[in-house]
Amino acid sequence: MSISRRLIVIGGDAAGMSAASQARRRDAALEITVYERGRYISYAACGMPYLVGGLVNDPQQLVARRPEDFERQNIRVLTQHEVMSIDIAAQSVSVQPLKGEAFAETYDELLIATGARPALPDISGLETPGVFALRDLSSGVALWEYVRLQSPRRAVIIGGGYVGLEMAEALRLRGIETTLVHRGPQVMSSLDLEMGALASQALREIGVELLLGQWPVGITAARGRVAGVALAEQELPADLVVFGTGARPNGELAGQAGVPLGVRGSIIVDSTMRTPVPHVWAAGDCAQTTHRVTGRPTWVALGTVANKMGRVAGLNLAGGAASFPGVLGTAITRVGETEIARTGLNGRECAGEGLEYASVTIQDRTMAGYYPGAARITVRLYAEKGSARLLGAQIVGGPGSGKRIDAVAACLTGGLTVQDLVDMDLAYAPPFSPVWDPVQTAARVLSSEL
Amino acid sequence: MSISRRLIVIGGDAAGMSAASQARRRDAALEITVYERGRYISYAACGMPYLVGGLVNDPQQLVARRPEDFERQNIRVLTQHEVMSIDIAAQSVSVQPLKGEAFAETYDELLIATGARPALPDISGLETPGVFALRDLSSGVALWEYVRLQSPRRAVIIGGGYVGLEMAEALRLRGIETTLVHRGPQVMSSLDLEMGALASQALREIGVELLLGQWPVGITAARGRVAGVALAEQELPADLVVFGTGARPNGELAGQAGVPLGVRGSIIVDSTMRTPVPHVWAAGDCAQTTHRVTGRPTWVALGTVANKMGRVAGLNLAGGAASFPGVLGTAITRVGETEIARTGLNGRECAGEGLEYASVTIQDRTMAGYYPGAARITVRLYAEKGSARLLGAQIVGGPGSGKRIDAVAACLTGGLTVQDLVDMDLAYAPPFSPVWDPVQTAARVLSSEL
Numbered sequence: 026m027s028i029s030r031r032l033i034v035i036g037g038d039a040a041g042m043s044a045a046s047q048a049r050r051r052d053a054a055l056e057i058t059v060y061e062r063g064r065y066i067s068y069a070a071c072g073m074p075y076l077v078g079g080l081v082n083d084p085q086q087l088v089a090r091r092p093e094d095f096e097r098q099n100i101r102v103l104t105q106h107e108v109m110s111i112d113i114a115a116q117s118v119s120v121q122p123l124k125g126e127a128f129a130e131t132y133d134e135l136l137i138a139t140g141a142r143p144a145l146p147d148i149s150g151l152e153t154p155g156v157f158a159l160r161d162l163s164s165g166v167a168l169w170e171y172v173r174l175q176s177p178r179r180a181v182i183i184g185g186g187y188v189g190l191e192m193a194e195a196l197r198l199r200g201i202e203t204t205l206v207h208r209g210p211q212v213m214s215s216l217d218l219e220m221g222a223l224a225s226q227a228l229r230e231i232g233v234e235l236l237l238g239q240w241p242v243g244i245t246a247a248r249g250r251v252a253g254v255a256l257a258e259q260e261l262p263a264d265l266v267v268f269g270t271g272a273r274p275n276g277e278l279a280g281q282a283g284v285p286l287g288v289r290g291s292i293i294v295d296s297t298m299r300t301p302v303p304h305v306w307a308a309g310d311c312a313q314t315t316h317r318v319t320g321r322p323t324w325v326a327l328g329t330v331a332n333k334m335g336r337v338a339g340l341n342l343a344g345g346a347a348s349f350p351g352v353l354g355t356a357i358t359r360v361g362e363t364e365i366a367r368t369g370l371n372g373r374e375c376a377g378e379g380l381e382y383a384s385v386t387i388q389d390r391t392m393a394g395y396y397p398g399a400a401r402i403t404v405r406l407y408a409e410k411g412s413a414r415l416l417g418a419q420i421v422g423g424p425g426s427g428k429r430i431d432a433v434a435a436c437l438t439g440g441l442t443v444q445d446l447v448d449m450d451l452a453y454a455p456p457f458s459p460v461w462d463p464v465q466t467a468a469r470v471l472s473s474e475l
Numbered sequence: 476m477s478i479s480r481r482l483i484v485i486g487g488d489a490a491g492m493s494a495a496s497q498a499r500r501r502d503a504a505l506e507i508t509v510y511e512r513g514r515y516i517s518y519a520a521c522g523m524p525y526l527v528g529g530l531v532n533d534p535q536q537l538v539a540r541r542p543e544d545f546e547r548q549n550i551r552v553l554t555q556h557e558v559m560s561i562d563i564a565a566q567s568v569s570v571q572p573l574k575g576e577a578f579a580e581t582y583d584e585l586l587i588a589t590g591a592r593p594a595l596p597d598i599s600g601l602e603t604p605g606v607f608a609l610r611d612l613s614s615g616v617a618l619w620e621y622v623r624l625q626s627p628r629r630a631v632i633i634g635g636g637y638v639g640l641e642m643a644e645a646l647r648l649r650g651i652e653t654t655l656v657h658r659g660p661q662v663m664s665s666l667d668l669e670m671g672a673l674a675s676q677a678l679r680e681i682g683v684e685l686l687l688g689q690w691p692v693g694i695t696a697a698r699g700r701v702a703g704v705a706l707a708e709q710e711l712p713a714d715l716v717v718f719g720t721g722a723r724p725n726g727e728l729a730g731q732a733g734v735p736l737g738v739r740g741s742i743i744v745d746s747t748m749r750t751p752v753p754h755v756w757a758a759g760d761c762a763q764t765t766h767r768v769t770g771r772p773t774w775v776a777l778g779t780v781a782n783k784m785g786r787v788a789g790l791n792l793a794g795g796a797a798s799f800p801g802v803l804g805t806a807i808t809r810v811g812e813t814e815i816a817r818t819g820l821n822g823r824e825c826a827g828e829g830l831e832y833a834s835v836t837i838q839d840r841t842m843a844g845y846y847p848g849a850a851r852i853t854v855r856l857y858a859e860k861g862s863a864r865l866l867g868a869q870i871v872g873g874p875g876s877g878k879r880i881d882a883v884a885a886c887l888t889g890g891l892t893v894q895d896l897v898d899m900d901l902a903y904a905p906p907f908s909p910v911w912d913p914v915q916t917a918a919r920v921l922s923s924e925l
Contacts (some may be wrong), residue, residue, distance in 0.1 A: 439889025452807035
């Protein structure tokens, strides 16, 4: 009689639960235990701004599956259990429950899926009531409750990335006067400046006040809660402050155990999600991955990537031979009616790679010009000189603009050229597109620059 | 001093005018004359249903550029001038103006862009007032005027393809009681039956009565206009009848001159748009092309393809070295809120090619399930067994569904596999997609069938 192997998963969100679920489907005998530090598992972190904004009315709607759903799959899920350390030699972890004694548990295979956390500036006052950063669903629920119960009137958001923009929209939907402070000359630093300027404009259109080229130096408090944000030369009054200042991988637990760390402290894995340490795997926002355009290591924290990594880890943990080839840096968001998307490399990244590249920006309409509701769309496209290989794209425009980035993402996956995109048989009908899809119009213009 | 070369273009719509315009841009000395049989040039034929439906209020909005716009580009445009014959040996065409004497004109290069015309069933009564088929913008304008001035109450549409569906929606927007007669068991015969059934359902949802498995045997008239459509076993009363029974290429003029014809009588061209006859070119709805999935000759009549072909012809006519690699059979339309799209091969086409293939159909949502406004989407996906190469896709669903076909079209262009699509870094945020885009969910399911 064989003794069943034991899998321990650290972290119960997208990557961890996808892996557990896949592993179970392929291997009925595997003993699977998930330790999750927080109260929730398997939740849609990306949905938190819509909870705060009131588009979603119950945090439970953001929970895809509950522990009991996994228990039925014979996956043991222990929430409010924090793994404090990993002993690689002993193949064990030490676990601290919220209530009760710490204990150790051994594993045959260990999957680290500890996610990411907000990257916060080094200023004082971050713990002041009324100051928030979105760490996990509990923090999202806390912000949601604050907004509903404390009825803040003036919010300051720090950081103009995806989270900052989505939170700005959410707070405007709640009727809160909102100022967004961003260090760069335009929001969305992952876009080139002229495209970032369109994102800045979209924020202004929904009534957000922008303070660009500024950064907080401190938080002020009064009567036990936040009163304002101090910038270099002024203070912004605020009864709500939200940080959207990016994320960093939770790689420390792995690093302290001796698992090698890479880009920004993320856990080094190969395409099968194995770390260099035997029987230790990592997936999701804590893990490093490969940029498919540059071929170099990179790090992203995105639910869709975490799901894919988790699935690959789970298949392999159950004896499969799956691999995850990496990311393109695709991302999308919306501010009011304006959709913002990117994939591949931006100009700064092209230059950083030492690539000889050309880029163009074109303006077009989302539908046939005569069709009612046609909106503006701006497409920026990058390609390598010489090879004409597509390198990246950015899109900002009205409804129907953003998901056009997917066709370019597919081109990047296939290593296609500008001419391939010009020639491509994309879907056309007046309610959907001009005769030449705007990404193809950009490709036509770019082809003359190469 | 060199004598300038003379280009004659037959046909002044998408392909002909694109070619003329491109050729002019590259070669200022070329003498360019366009002969167009009808009154309009450079119009958006695909926009006619929206004119009829009242979403577009002026036929001029469908005209992209007028003859005088081209005259300014030094392109001579003669409307209401029909080319009656081509003399290949003499390198000349004989032209019949609507008013005046026929004349002959010689060319150095000839581009045939005579387009396509409705394919009508062989029944009597087609010329009865109140019976329409969309041939060119003039016929669209005539239908538009009939609908506005004669106020028809009961319409019958013959044919459940793209034009039939779009006309059905247009007439319903006008409040006209509409019956659609279609020969097959479901509308949209270019989809597999289960997807066609969803398109049939979409028509019923906008109040169209469907008669499937039926076909007209005659048109009845009373008091000088149409009174009904006779089917095998019943007669449908109607004061408006519209045929949407497909199209056929206008290849006869070329064929009579000795230019070889191919699929369905379309003009054979290579990827540069040259026919096998020296100095004779063809482009647009009258020309044959290549299916990029099968590598075989095919024929499609679509504005977007005509534009691409025309551009390539124009570049080459001016001494360039462009080529058009062919089509994927991509198409898209909308009925009410339901979007319908396809690319690549359907099941019947896969079987016809003798391909060993697998297919799946999945149901999903267009956005994160918790996001307000998430609509249903059904994706059908095909791949070759063994190689796992993607072969085609069909999508039917609510707003945001249809243009997802473009990512699959890009995959087909790149020859990508099911696994490539599963792994692909497509754009995700709750207002745009579930964590796994529906086309990727289809790919995941399909990967287990291969």
